[in-house]
Amino acid sequence: MYLASGAEATVTLEHGVIIKERVPKRYRLKELDERIRKERTRAEARLMSEARRRGVPTPIIYDIEDFTIEMEYIRGEPLKNIMSPELSESVGELIGRLHSGGIIHGDLTTSNMILHNDRIYMIDFGLAFVDRTIEAQGVDLHVLFQTFESTHNQHEELIEALGNGYRRTFPDADDVLKRVKEIEKRGRYA
Amino acid sequence: METIVIGIEGTAWNLSAAIVNETDVLAEVTETYSPKTGGIHPREAAQHHATYAAGVIRDLLEEGKKNGLKASNINAVAFSLGPGLGPCLRTVATAARMLALSLDVPLVGVNHCVAHVEIGKWKTPARDPVVLYVSGANSQVLAYRAGRYRVFGETLDIGIGNAFDKFARSAGLSHPGGPKIEEYARNADTYVPLPYVVKGMDFSFSGLSTAATDALKSNPIEDVCYSYQETAFAMLVEVTERALAHTGKGEVLLAGGVGANMRLREMLDIMCDDRGASFYVPEKRFMGDNGAMIAYLGLLMFKAGSVTDIGKSHVNPNFRPDDVDVTWITED
CATH class of the missing domain: 3.30.420.40 (ATPase, nucleotide binding domain)
Incomplete structure (x- = not known):
């Protein structure tokens, strides 16, 4: 079953297993294209496992090939449909753990978080990278706050609750939350 | 009614001035600084612009005259507030202020990056x-x-x-x-x-x-x-x-x-x-830095009422395109 196609990869569900494949780009030299897709596939798998070691639930990886990752299908409700201040606080804790580990998710949206057996899973680490700067962490949160604003009515409560959870697991939280305000003023990353 | 705007570009190595109306570039004069060795030296580039600015503007008005344009037809003078090399920006801003004062028309300070975008939209179907x-x-x-x-x-x-x-x-x-x-x-x-x-x-x-x-x-x-x-x-x-x-x-x-x-x-x-x-x-002449793009964005802003007080026309070498209030696009 075909699930999604972003700018980079296609995601299908076969026999209860998610298969994510990075598709070739014709505009890129073949050699370069294959190198990038291989590197990113490996990096995605590595960061998903690293996140799990840091206490952030992510799908279990079954197999990695050159351009594909086979992983656990998380059956559950995307937070997009059920978001609340309580859930947002838990999300803040999870992001704090990622950022403490130097991991930037790169695409934090409430569609990329799934509630399953009372645990929130983070999925789609396709744009994740390692960066310990406050700017990168700030942009990571800013992107999420923008989805709050565009898809959830009580976005101010959600942002505040998220900050409470985030502070609990990440010592630099206040600096990052301050930076988010600056980033908003710049009007970037719409 | 037709609007006519002069624009002066000189944020880096290219000094270029142009006159545009809503549909066309009516005149354009360019004087390029080329370093003898190495890359662009900001002070030398600014000196180049200072040396040629008056001549470029005079030639531009001459060229306009050949096409039947009078100085009294001009509605505004536009220039880049930034981003760009500080010494170059200041030199060109001074020339633009003097020209606006002598023609007794409003000054329009524009963002150089946004000017690139708008001329592309003007000169292609985008x-x-x-x-x-x-x-x-x-x-x-x-x-x-x-x-x-x-x-x-x-x-x-x-x-x-x-x-x-x-x-x-x-x-x-x-x-x-x-x-x-x-x-x-x-x-x-x-x-x-x-x-x-x-x-x-x-x-x-x-x-x-x-x-x-x-x-x-x-x-x-x-x-x-x-x-x-x-x-x-x-x-x-x-x-x-x-x-x-x-x-x-x-x-x-x-x-x-x-x-x-x-x-x-x-x-x-x-x-x-x-x-x-x-x-x-767009055509190659509208891709690199050019006076027409400054004039054209100046025209859009002038028509939307976004003009710049001379007292508040100081340049900003780090002027970001996302700091500009886009007053000239009306959403359907």
Whole structure:
């Protein structure tokens, strides 16, 4: 079953297993294209496992090939449909753990978080990278706050609750939350 | 009624002034600073602009006169507030203020990056594009949303053109480096692996430029130039594609002097083709820095009532395009 196609990869569900494949780009030299897709596939798998070691639930990886990752299908409700201040606080804790580990998710949206057996899973680490700067962490949160604003009515409560959870697991939280305000003023990353 | 605006551009090495109305460039005069050795020296470039500004404006008004334009027909004088080299910006701003005072018309301070975007939209069928703006100092992916040109991705260090120039200097090629690199790249036969740096929606060229310089020690210059272009352009096209996917827009517009590169155009064309988007490139004279783009954005802003008090017309070398209130686009 075909699930999604972003700018980079296609995601299908076969026999209860998610298969994510990075598709070739014709505009890129073949050699370069294959190198990038291989590197990113490996990096995605590595960061998903690293996140799990840091206490952030992510799908279990079954197999990695050159351009594909086979992983656990998380059956559950995307937070997009059920978001609340309580859930947002838990999300803040999870992001704090990622950022403490130097991991930037790169695409934090409430569609990329799934509630399953009372645990929130983070999925789609396709744009994740390692960066310990406050700017990168700030942009990571800013992107999420923008989805709050565009898809959830009580976005101010959600942002505040998220900050409470985030502070609990990440010592630099206040600096990052301050930076988010600056980033908003710049009007970037719409 | 027809609106006529003079624009003066001189943020870096090109001093150029033009007169436009709603439909055409009525006159344009350009005087380019070329460094004897090395790259652009900001003070020398500013001295060049100071030396030629009066002559360029005089010649422009002469040329306008030949086409039946009188000085009294001019409605406003536009110039770049930034971004650009501080000494160059100040020199051109002074010339623009004097001209506005002597013609007794309003002054319009514009953003140089936004001017590149607007002239591209003027001179191609693009209406609401994702814009890849690539020049010496700037490399950005922009798109309009809710009253602003948002920056979706940009360079974390130097512009692609400056990165090319830096590499070209160490390879013994003269300024500007881009055209020579493109020339050498045509005769390459092997790709030399170089770092590909895309972080989220941003890209970085400084490390790539250094790695390419190192690669010269053990590889032919043709192969290094080719590999440098392939790597750098793939980074730019990737972020442009992501912005397209994210915004759901159906057009890509290429802007800036580096947009003259045929390989970059080809890659963007392939990407747009695969996504079913339209790809637009303006005529070459409207891609690099030019007076017409400043005049045209000045015209749009003047008509929307966005003029600049002379007392508040100080330049800003770091003026960001997303700091500009877009008053001239009306949403349907």
